[in-house]
Amino acid sequence: MIYIPNTSVGRRRLIASAAVLLAAAPVPVFAEPAAPSGAKGGGQSAVIDVDRARSEPIPIAVPDLGGPDGASAQLGHEIAGVISADLARSGLFRLIDQSAFIQAGAVTSGAPNFANWKPTGAQALVTGSVQILGGGQVRVEFRLWDILPQTQIQGTAYTTTQGNWRRIAHIMADVIYERLLGEKGYFDTRIVYISATGPRDRRTKRLAIMDQDSENNRLLTDGSWLVLTPRFHPTRDEIAFMSYANNRPRVYLFNLSSGQQRLLGDFAGMTFAPRFSPDGSGVIMAVANGGGSDIVSMDLSTHSPRRLTNSGSIDVSPCFSPDGSQIAFASDRGGDQQIYVMGAGGGDAKRISFGNGKYATPVWSPRGDLIAFTRYAGDTSNFAIGVMHPDGSGERILSEGWLVEGPTFAPNGRVLMFWRETRSQDSRGRGFSSRLVSVDITGFNERPAETPTDASDPAWSPLGT
Amino acid sequence: MNIKILGALSAVALLAACSTPATTTPATPAPVASSIVPGSQEDLVANVGDRVFYDFNKSGLRDDAKATLDKQAAWLAKYATNNVQIAGNCDERGTEEYNLALGNRRANAAAAYLKAKGVAAARMTTISYGKDRPTAQGSTEQAWAQNRNAITSVR
Numbered sequence: 133m134i135y136i137p138n139t140s141v142g143r144r145r146l147i148a149s150a151a152v153l154l155a156a157a158p159v160p161v162f163a164e165p166a167a168p169s170g171a172k173g174g175g176q177s178a179v180i181d182v183d184r185a186r187s188e189p190i191p192i193a194v195p196d197l198g199g200p201d202g203a204s205a206q207l208g209h210e211i212a213g214v215i216s217a218d219l220a221r222s223g224l225f226r227l228i229d230q231s232a233f234i235q236a237g238a239v240t241s242g243a244p245n246f247a248n249w250k251p252t253g254a255q256a257l258v259t260g261s262v263q264i265l266g267g268g269q270v271r272v273e274f275r276l277w278d279i280l281p282q283t284q285i286q287g288t289a290y291t292t293t294q295g296n297w298r299r300i301a302h303i304m305a306d307v308i309y310e311r312l313l314g315e316k317g318y319f320d321t322r323i324v325y326i327s328a329t330g331p332r333d334r335r336t337k338r339l340a341i342m343d344q345d346s347e348n349n350r351l352l353t354d355g356s357w358l359v360l361t362p363r364f365h366p367t368r369d370e371i372a373f374m375s376y377a378n379n380r381p382r383v384y385l386f387n388l389s390s391g392q393q394r395l396l397g398d399f400a401g402m403t404f405a406p407r408f409s410p411d412g413s414g415v416i417m418a419v420a421n422g423g424g425s426d427i428v429s430m431d432l433s434t435h436s437p438r439r440l441t442n443s444g445s446i447d448v449s450p451c452f453s454p455d456g457s458q459i460a461f462a463s464d465r466g467g468d469q470q471i472y473v474m475g476a477g478g479g480d481a482k483r484i485s486f487g488n489g490k491y492a493t494p495v496w497s498p499r500g501d502l503i504a505f506t507r508y509a510g511d512t513s514n515f516a517i518g519v520m521h522p523d524g525s526g527e528r529i530l531s532e533g534w535l536v537e538g539p540t541f542a543p544n545g546r547v548l549m550f551w552r553e554t555r556s557q558d559s560r561g562r563g564f565s566s567r568l569v570s571v572d573i574t575g576f577n578e579r580p581a582e583t584p585t586d587a588s589d590p591a592w593s594p595l596g597t
Numbered sequence: 598m599n600i601k602i603l604g605a606l607s608a609v610a611l612l613a614a615c616s617t618p619a620t621t622t623p624a625t626p627a628p629v630a631s632s633i634v635p636g637s638q639e640d641l642v643a644n645v646g647d648r649v650f651y652d653f654n655k656s657g658l659r660d661d662a663k664a665t666l667d668k669q670a671a672w673l674a675k676y677a678t679n680n681v682q683i684a685g686n687c688d689e690r691g692t693e694e695y696n697l698a699l700g701n702r703r704a705n706a707a708a709a710y711l712k713a714k715g716v717a718a719a720r721m722t723t724i725s726y727g728k729d730r731p732t733a734q735g736s737t738e739q740a741w742a743q744n745r746n747a748i749t750s751v752r
Contacts, residue, residue, distance in 0.1 A: 332734040358729060360693060379682075379724060381697075402701055402725060405694040418694070420725075423656065423702040423709075446698040462695060469695055492692040510654055510690045534736075537692050553689075561734030589693070 153273060153287030190312055192219060193228040193254035195235075197274065198261045204270075207297055208262040211272065214301035215258065217345060218319040219308065222547075223577030228254045246282045254279055256312055258304075270294040274304050276311055285311050298347060306595070318542035319344060320596050323549065323581065324362040324371050325568060326589040327351060332561040339373060339386065344542075344592070346582040352386065362386075363407050364593045371591070372396065372406035372415055383417050397430050397437055405449050409456055416440075416450045416459065427461055427478075440478035451503075452476065453496050453522070460484075460494035460503055460522070471505060473522060484524030493538050496522070499545035502573070506537045506550075517550050519573060530575040538588070543595040547572055549581060551588040636676035638751045645672045648748040649707055653688070653741070656702040658710055666707060669749055670714035683708050684748045685725045686732070688741035693727055700725030707747040722752070 194216045197208030219225035235248040249257050260274030269291060276286040286307055290300050299320060306317030327340040339352035339359050353359055353375075362373035369388040374381060383396045383403040397403060401420035408415055414432055418425045419439075427441040427450045441447040445465035452459055460473050466483065469490040474481035485491035485505065493506045503522055507529070508515040515536045520527040535553040542548070549570045557563030568581035568590050581590070633639045641647050646669070649662035658666070673679060685704030687696035704723035712718050733740035 333731055335729065337729070358726070360697075360727075360729070381724065402697065404697050418698065420698070420701045423705040425698045425701070446695065446702065448698050449692075449694045464695075490691075492695050506692050508690070508692070512690075535689065556734055556736035556740070559733065559735040559737075559740065564734070564736070 149289075149291045151289045153275060153289055189224050189226040190256060191226045191228055191252075191254045192256040192258065192308070192312075193233065193249060193252055194219070194258045195230065195233060197259075197272070200261075200263055204262045204264045207264065207270065207294075208260070211262060211297060211301040211304070212258070214298055214345070215305045215308070218302060218305035221345070221579065222309065223572055224309075224313060228252045243282075243284070244277060246277075246279055249277075249279050256285070256308070258308060260304075264294060265291070268294050270297060270300075272297075272300050272304070276308055298343065302343070302345075303596075315546070316544045316595060318544045318547060318592070318595060321543060322593040322597070323568070324352075324364060324591050324593070325551075325583070325587050326360060326362065327583065328566060328586040328588060329355075332556070332564060339371075340583070340585075340587070341388070342583070344581075349584055352388075352391075361405060361589050361591075363591045364597070365408050366410060366412045366594055367597075368412060369597065372408060372417075374404045374406065383415065385415075397428075397435065399428075399437075403428075407451050409452050410454050411456060416452060418448045418450065427459065429476075438478075440474070441481070449493050451494055451496050454498050454500045458522070460496055462492045462494060471503065471524075484520065484522065485527075486524060487527055495539050495541060497541050497545040497573075498543055502545070504539035504541065504548055506539065508535075517548065517571070519548075528575065530571050530573065531569070531578055536569070538590065540590050540592045542592050545573070549590045549592060551590060553588075636679060641669070641672060641749065641751060645669055647750065648746045650742060651703055651745040651747075653745065654691070654699070656699065656706045658706055662707070663710065666710045667714065670711050670716055673711070673716045673720065680720045680722075680752045681749050682722045682724060682752045683711075684730070684750070685723065686730055686744055686746050686748065687728045688744045689728050689731065689736065690741060691728060693729075696727035697725050700727050703745075703747045707749070 194212050196212045199205035199208045216227050220227045232252050234251060244257055244259055257277040257279055258274060263271045265271055271289060271291045273289040275284055278285050292300055302320040305319040309317030321344045322341055323344055324341045327338045328335050330336045336355040337358050338355045339362055340349060341352060342349040358376040360374045362371045364371055371386045373384055373386060375384050381402045383406040384393045385396055386393050396415060399419050403417055403419050406415050406417040414429050416429045419428045424444050425446050425448055426439050427447050429438045429440060443465045445463055447461055447463045450459050450461040457476055458473055459476055460471060462469050463472050469492055470483050471485040471491045471494045472481040472483050489507050489509045491505050491507050495504045502519040504519045506515060507518055514532040514534065516529045516532045517536045517539050518527055518529040533552050534555045536550055539548045539550045547570055549568055552567055552569045554563060554565045566586040566588050568583055568587045569578060570581055571578040633643055646665040649665050683704045685700030687700050704725055708721045708723050711721060731744040733743040
C-alpha cells in the first residue's frame with residue numbers, strides 16, 4: 133500500500149454544475165417522486181419499513197451510459213458499473229442482468245423504447261451519456277425512468293472534473309435510491325477506519341479512509357504511533373481520533389484537506405472516545421480521572437472543557453442524539469457496564485440497557501429512533517451488535533460473532549457498519565482476523581466491506597463528504 | 598507536515614530514554630551469573646518481575662500482584678534514579694473504549710500501591726493500551742490471563 137502523507141483527501145466543491153434535464157419529449161414531467169408501480173407501499177412512507185429487505189427488491193436496469201467517442205463510452209460503462217454495484221449492495225434493488233437486455237448498447241438520450249425494457253422485468257431504467265470535455269472536464273447526463281407508466285422520474289446533467297467520475301456515479305446512485313425509495317441514499321460517503329498490520333503483539337495501526345464501496349483507499353498516518361477510534365465531523369473535512377503520539381494518548385483533530393493534526397484540549401490524563409456534536413461546534417469525549425473516566429464536552433471555538441459526569445466509575449463512549457439534546461454513554465457505575473442516557477448538559481442519567489450481558493459503544497441513529505450498541509458477556513460466548521429504542525425498548529440483535537464491535541450508522545440510518553474479529557487458533561495468533569462488515573438495520577444483507585489490510589473502528593461519513 | 602513533527606517528537610523521546618542514568622556500580626552482585634546490568638529493565642524483568650496480573654474485568658490487586666509490587670517498590674528504592682512507566686492492559690474480551698479505561702484503572706491501581714510503598718509519584722507515569730498490546734496472541738483463557746496486566750518499565 134502507498135502512504136501519501138501530504139495528499140489532500142478533502143472533498144468539498146465537487147460539482148462544477150448540476151442542471152435539471154427536462155423530461156425528454158413527449159413524455160410528461162412528473163414532479164412527484166414516483167415509486168415504481170408494484171413496489172411495496174408505493175409512496176415514501178414504506179421506505180424504512182424494516183420488512184423491506186424481506187420483500188422483493190426493486191428490479192432495475194442500468195445499461196451502460198453512452199458516449200460520442202471511445203473514451204467517453206468506456207467511462208459510461210464504468211459509471212454504470214459503479215451505480216449498479218451501489219444499488220445491488222444495498223439489498224434493496226435487483227439489477228437486471230445485461231444479458232437479459234433486448235436493446236443492445238447504450239440508450240444515450242431521449243426517451244427509451246419502453247417496449248424493449250418492459251419484458252426484462254425491470255420496473256426502473258437508468259439511461260444517460262458521458263462526454264469528456266476539454267480541460268479535464270466531463271459532462272454526465274442521466275435520466276431515471278419508471279417503465280410501466282413510461283415516465284421520467286429524474287433527469288440531471290453534471291459537469292465536473294473527470295477524476296471525480298466515481299463520485300458522480302455515487303451521487304447518481306443516491307438520486308436513484310432517493311427517488312425510488314423516498315429517503316436519502318448513502319453512496320456518496322466515505323469510511324474512515326483503522327488499518328492494522330503485523331502480528332497481534334506488535335500491531336501497526338494507521339488511520340485510513342476509503343469510499344463506502346472500498347475504492348480510493350488511502351492511509352492517513354504512517355503507523356509511528358498507535359491510533360484509534362476516528363469519527364467524522366458532521367460538516368467539515370475533519371475527523372476526531374485518538375493518537376498515542378509522544379506516548380501521550382489523547383484526542384486529536386485531523387484536517388483531511390490540509391493533513392494537519394492538532395491536539396484537542398489540555399488534559400493531564402488520557403482523553404479518548406471522541407465524537408462531534410451534531411452541529412459540529414464541539415466534541416464530546418472521555419477523560420481519564422484517576423482510576424475512572426468522565427464525560428467531557430469541548431467547545432471547538434473556545435476550547436473550554438465542560439465536565440458532564442463525575443461518578444468515579446468508568447463513563448465512556450459518549451454520543452449525542454441527532455438533535456443534540458441528549459447524550460448516550462456507557463458506564464460501569466452500577467457494576468457491569470451498561471448504557472445510560474442523560475441531558476446534553478449532564479445531570480441525572482437513566483439506565484436504558486437491561487438485557488443479559490454488558491452493553492457498550494452506544495451510537496445514536498441519525499434518524500434519532502434507535503441506539504446501536506455492542507453487547508457481550510466477556511467470556512467465550514458471542515459478542516452481538518444490536519439496536520434498541522432510546523428508552524431501552526425494542527432491543528433487536530442484528531449480528532453476532534466471536535467478536536463484533538463498534539457500530540456506525542450510514543447517514544440515512546438504514547445501514548450499520550461494525551468490525552468482526554475471528555478467534556486466534558494458536559499461540560502465534562494464526563486464524564485471527566479483523567474485518568469491516570455492513571448490515572441492514574433489519575439484520576439482513578450482512579456483507580464484508582473489503583479493505584487491503586485488517587481493519588477496525590469504522591466510522592461512516594455524512595452524505596456528500 | 599505534521600508527520601514530520603511527530604517524527605521529531607519520537608526522536609526526543611528516544612533521547613530521553615537513553616539519558617536515563619545508568620547505574621555504574623552495582624550495589625550488590627547480580628544474583629545470577631549474567632550480563633544483566635543491575636537496575637536495568639532486564640534486571641527488573643529477571644529478578645523482580647515487571648508485571649502484575651488481574652482477574653477478568655477487575656482492577657483489584659491480587660495477593661500475587663501485591664507481592665510483585667512489594668519487590669518493585671524495594672527495587673525502585675534501591676535504584677532511586679529510575680523512573681518508570683506503568684502500562685495497563687486488557688484481554689480481548691471487551692470493547693476497545695471501555696478497555697482503554699479499564700487499562701488505565703489497572704495501571705492506576707498498581708501505581709497507587711507503589712506510591713503507598715514509598716515510590717514518589719513523580720517517578721511514575723501511567724498509560725493504558727486497552728486491548729491493543731497483548732503479550733500473548735492466543736484466544737484462550739491462558740492467553741487472556743497473561744494479557745490482563747500492568748507492566749512496569751524503566752523510562
